[in-house]
Amino acid sequence: MSRERPIPSNGIVVLxxxxxxxxxxRELLEExxxxxxxxGRDECDITDAASIRRAIDGWPIVVNCAAYTDVDxxxxxxxEATRINGEAVAVLGAACIETGARLVHYSTDYVFNGQRDWAPATAPPYRTDEPRDxxxxxxxxxxxxxxxxxxxxDSGKLDALIIRTSWVYAPWGKNFVLTIAKLASERDELTVVNDQYGRPTSALGLAETTLTLLENLVEPGIWHATDGGRCAWFDFATAIAEKTESGCVVKPCxxxxxxxxxxxPAFSVLDLSETEEVIGPMSPWEDRLDQVLIQAGLANKRRLRKARK
Ligand SMILES: NC(=O)c1ccc[n+]([C@@H]2O[C@H](COP(=O)([O-])OP(=O)(O)OC[C@H]3O[C@@H](n4cnc5c(N)ncnc54)[C@H](OP(=O)(O)O)[C@@H]3O)[C@@H](O)[C@H]2O)c1
Structure with a gap:
């Protein structure tokens, strides 16, 4: 990815x-x-306007990673979810208008209903301008x-990127990859759903993609950022079980x-064409998965490379 335009020297605050x-x-910006x-939440609670103002004061770029993320x-x-993911975001937007900061806010593939009349392998991905449902x-x-x-x-008052993403995972935190890797190491067999399609996204890759969009000074509005390719949760779990050499058999349900x-939603593949036009093709999800499993100490780099030949 190109890294041509430096971001302002007074930098980025991450909520x-x-x-x-x-x-x-943190890993990316420190590196x-x-x-x-x-x-973190203790230092800035995004449901508290005064706390937001203190946190963002003097920072030209505000990245909001705070959210209520427990889907069930x-x-x-x-x-409570709407207070954090809805109302608080509007207060954050208003605060950024006051300070003149560029806001990055993350959203989700789950704003779509996932009902496509095509087979999931060939259905058109959701464009940024399709109606939420x-x-x-x-x-x-x-x-x-x-x-x-x-x-x-739209009124030109707020400079913000709303970045929709999907199926995020990392070598840390609570996520599908770490959960499946653990279960696969403990069990002979696992059953995983085969009728929900989407695009896995490495959190590190997502932070990099976002930074590159910022460096390219892209237009305010909605952007999509995930890893490349598409799969069902079953395919994703199968890849995790295989790459970690667990010996566990993953069965579809x-x-x-x-x-x-x-x-x-049964189908939540996000269209990446606008993002890829600016920064080039997204890495395939299988490659990103390799990187994360290696970083988490769950897979061996040399053996993964050999298996791909
Ligand atoms: N994970 C996914 O698969 C996925 C998919 C699509 C979109 N996204 C979006 O990506 C963004 C990042 O998600 P993530 O996966 O990093 O989620 P995460 O690991 O659950 O992190 C969310 C963080 O927000 C904090 N938080 C909650 N309420 C807050 C408040 N009122 N003020 C300040 N902080 C608060 C949480 O703190 P506590 O732990 O103390 O509650 C937590 O540290 C979110 O906007 C999410 O909706 C995620």
Whole structure:
């Protein structure tokens, strides 16, 4: 990825810095030596306007990784999810208008209903301008955040990137890759749903992609950023079990065999064409998975390379 335009020397403040993506931002900015500050919930609660103002004062770029992310939990606590993912985001947007900061806010593939009339392997990905129609409370709460920021952006008052992503994982935190790797190491067999399609996204890759969009001074508005390719959770789990050499057999099942409080969209592949036009093709999800498994100490670099030949 090109790294032509430096970001302002007074740098980036990251909110929600203790979460999975927040930590990826920390790894990236510290490695690049970019002036930055990382604030967890204790240091900046985004539902508190005064706390936001103190946190963002003097920073030209504000990256919001803070969110209510418990998809099943949101079904019972939708008000709380909407307070954090919706109302607080509008307050953050207003604060950025006051200080003149560029805001990066993350959103989700779950703002779409996932009902495509094509086979998932060939269905067209969701474009940035398609209508939101979430099927669960988490998706609704994130859609509220988007819809409160959008008029501020469209009126030219707020300079913000809303970056939708999907299926995020990292060598740390609570995520599908670490969960499946652990289960695969303990069991002979696992069953994983084969009827939900999307795009896995390495948190480190997502932080890098976002930084490159910022460096390229892209237009305010909605952008999509995930890893390349597409798969079902079953394919993703199979790759994890194989790459970690667990010996565990992964078997496919339907979502009806694995009921959960929140309904999931069956197809949530995000269209990357606008992002790829600016920064080139996204890395395939299989390559990103290799990197993360190696970094987590769950796979062997040499053996992964050999297996791919
Ligand atoms: N993970 C995914 O698969 C995925 C998919 C699509 C989009 N996204 C989006 O990507 C972004 C980052 O998600 P993530 O995966 O890094 O989630 P995460 O690991 O759950 O991190 C979210 C962080 O936000 C913090 N937080 C919650 N309420 C807060 C508040 N009121 N003020 C300040 N901080 C607060 C949480 O702190 P506590 O732990 O103390 O609550 C947590 O550290 C979110 O916008 C999410 O919606 C994630």
């Amino acid at each position: 929600g810095a203790s979460g999975m993506l927040g930590r990826a931002w 690049l030596g970019i002036n930055s500050r990382f604030l 939990g949101a079904e019972a606590f939708e008000d 979430p099927v669960n409370a988490y998706g609704r709460s994130k859609a509220v955040g988007e819809s409160l920021l959008e008029p501020l952006i 339907g979502s009806d065999q694995f009921p959960r409080p929140a309904k999931r």
